[in-house]
Amino acid sequence: MNEQYISPKGKVLIADDDDDSRLLLNVLLSEEGWEVCEAKDGKEVLEKIDEQLPDILILDNRMPELSGTEVYQFLQEKNVDLPIILMTAYSELESLASSLGISYFLNKPFNFSDLFDLMDLASKSLDKRS
Amino acid sequence: MYLLTPEPIEAGRIYRSTGAIPTQLLRQPIYRAWERSHLQGANPRAMQAEKLSRLDLERTLEQQKNFVKAVRPYAQILSQAAGKEHHAVMLSDGDAILLDLLGDKQTVDTESFPHPGALLSEAVAGANGIGTTLAEETYAEIVGSEHFIEGFSPFTCQGIPLRNQKGEILGVLSISLQSPDASFKLKELLLCACAGIEAEFILANLEADLRQVLLSDPDNYQILEKLRQDIIQAHQGGRLRMDLSSRMVANNRIDYAKQLLQQAEQSIEIFRRRAKFWRDLASSEQGAVASLSVIDSIRNLVELLATEASIRKVEVIAPPPDDPIKITVLEKRFLRQLLRYFLVAFEKAGAGGTVQVEVTRQLKKNLAQVNFIIIPGNTIFSLKPNFYTLTLPVQ
Numbered sequence: 187m188n189e190q191y192i193s194p195k196g197k198v199l200i201a202d203d204d205d206d207s208r209l210l211l212n213v214l215l216s217e218e219g220w221e222v223c224e225a226k227d228g229k230e231v232l233e234k235i236d237e238q239l240p241d242i243l244i245l246d247n248r249m250p251e252l253s254g255t256e257v258y259q260f261l262q263e264k265n266v267d268l269p270i271i272l273m274t275a276y277s278e279l280e281s282l283a284s285s286l287g288i289s290y291f292l293n294k295p296f297n298f299s300d301l302f303d304l305m306d307l308a309s310k311s312l313d314k315r316s
Numbered sequence: 317m318y319l320l321t322p323e324p325i326e327a328g329r330i331y332r333s334t335g336a337i338p339t340q341l342l343r344q345p346i347y348r349a350w351e352r353s354h355l356q357g358a359n360p361r362a363m364q365a366e367k368l369s370r371l372d373l374e375r376t377l378e379q380q381k382n383f384v385k386a387v388r389p390y391a392q393i394l395s396q397a398a399g400k401e402h403h404a405v406m407l408s409d410g411d412a413i414l415l416d417l418l419g420d421k422q423t424v425d426t427e428s429f430p431h432p433g434a435l436l437s438e439a440v441a442g443a444n445g446i447g448t449t450l451a452e453e454t455y456a457e458i459v460g461s462e463h464f465i466e467g468f469s470p471f472t473c474q475g476i477p478l479r480n481q482k483g484e485i486l487g488v489l490s491i492s493l494q495s496p497d498a499s500f501k502l503k504e505l506l507l508c509a510c511a512g513i514e515a516e517f518i519l520a521n522l523e524a525d526l527r528q529v530l531l532s533d534p535d536n537y538q539i540l541e542k543l544r545q546d547i548i549q550a551h552q553g554g555r556l557r558m559d560l561s562s563r564m565v566a567n568n569r570i571d572y573a574k575q576l577l578q579q580a581e582q583s584i585e586i587f588r589r590r591a592k593f594w595r596d597l598a599s600s601e602q603g604a605v606a607s608l609s610v611i612d613s614i615r616n617l618v619e620l621l622a623t624e625a626s627i628r629k630v631e632v633i634a635p636p637p638d639d640p641i642k643i644t645v646l647e648k649r650f651l652r653q654l655l656r657y658f659l660v661a662f663e664k665a666g667a668g669g670t671v672q673v674e675v676t677r678q679l680k681k682n683l684a685q686v687n688f689i690i691i692p693g694n695t696i697f698s699l700k701p702n703f704y705t706l707t708l709p710v711q
Contacts, residue, residue, distance in 0.1 A: 210556040275548040295552040
């Protein structure tokens with residue numbers, strides 16, 4: 187039987203120290219046709235960005251080594267052009283996002299559809315710029 | 317497979333022609349619902365649901381906007397699970413006023429289908445997924461012709477009451493499908509959604525408590541805010557599992573869907589437990605005098621502090637759960653004291669350090685000692701471990 191190869195939508199890097207969270211996001215994103223790679227802490231995120239060249243980064247805020255906002259600021263300073271979606275349960279999320287200039291953020295808890303909507307927006311803005 | 321029986325259809329025909337409700341043709345809960353509907357004057361031939369005035373509806377929706385917002389994501393999950401089936405997911409308040417509605421266009425966009433503002437109590441709309449759930453104060457299922465009003469008979473409806481932490485019913489979440497089999501597949505998801513929504517109410521309480529901490533105990537605000545973020549992780553896991561389960565139901569992968577729901581329920585339970593513990597830590601009250609297991613309290617706190625310890629790169633060794641030393645203390649004050657000891661220990665240990673907690677009993681003096689043994693990490697210049705001890709009266 188010939189299996190038709192369907193090329194992935196793109197590559198997404200999931201950065202979260204919570205194993206459960208990474209697993210669930212990986213399962214769903216893979217089902218939705220994304221190629222998925224993972225990082226468990228802020229330092230590993232930076233390594234994986236260099237190695238894997240993802241198209242989108244889904245970034246948890248509370249992580250060991252470097253927090254999500256620290257990773258974000260580092261990437262901004264290095265002018266890394268990568269759409270970043272920040273996930274956090276921080277109570278002052280909107281003012282945090284605004285102070286750092288983060289366009290895409292998700293307040294926990296969220297549904298997958300919220301994440302997909304943001305990923306769509308983030309991908310489109312990247313397409314426009316390129 | 318769900319079998320539709322002819323008895324309710326016959327029961328409806330007898331009732332509409334004679335006014336008598338034949339008990340032998342209806343399930344007990346449905347007989348009770350029809351009796352209530354009849355006694356309260358519901359019209360079985362009503363063509364459309366009665367509704368609130370526009371002004372009253374606007375007022376009601378404004379008052380209930382936080383409730384609607386909390387429930388919406390779960391209504392979306394249920395709607396997703398229905399897949400291509402004709403369906404409607406409805407939310408009512410505690411007076412059976414319809415607040416929110418989701419579903420496929422063919423079902424919800426028809427004029428005859430109830431819309432926000434519709435009155436769905438048994439007194440007005442007879443036995444139905446919302447009114448009957450409220451009357452019985454528990455899960456209810458109305459299959460096809462078991463509806464008191466003929467117009468609702470194409471649907472099988474299920475409803476579950478949503479309660480606040482005091483146990484008061486705030487409203488009903490209901491799902492209606494044209495296929496009884498499809499309805500049956502969604503039952504567990506509906507029950508799990510109820511648990512998820514009630515966890516949302518707990519979440520809202522945590523936010524309120526945090527604002528209170530900022531006013532009354534600002535020194536502890538930062539750590540409590542971090543711990544609050546950490547406990548939400550379990551709730552997030554529950555929500556994502558429910559979402560994934562609903563996609564599996566829509567694709568008819570029922571066994572996997574059930575497995576995910578069981579895991580979702582476990583996550584929600586973990587969240588509830590940790591939230592209660594967090595609320596005790598955040599409270600400005602002393603708390604009642606209580607008999608507590610020292611080791612359980614320590615292990616619960618270690619669990620809560622796991623992410624914080626990981627971020628600080630401190631290894632924590634909790635005492636094993638075997639010795640149930642009980643103490644009699646002011647519960648909330650003791651837990652806050654324990655938290656302070658842990659935070660000091662983390663500071664002293666530093667990155668790469670270890671905090672080991674042991675509990676010993678001094679039999680002659682009827683006291684328990686909680687010993688924090690701190691082995692500093694690489695960044696802290698110290699030749700020997702530090703010790704901190706908390707002494708408590710044993711019960």
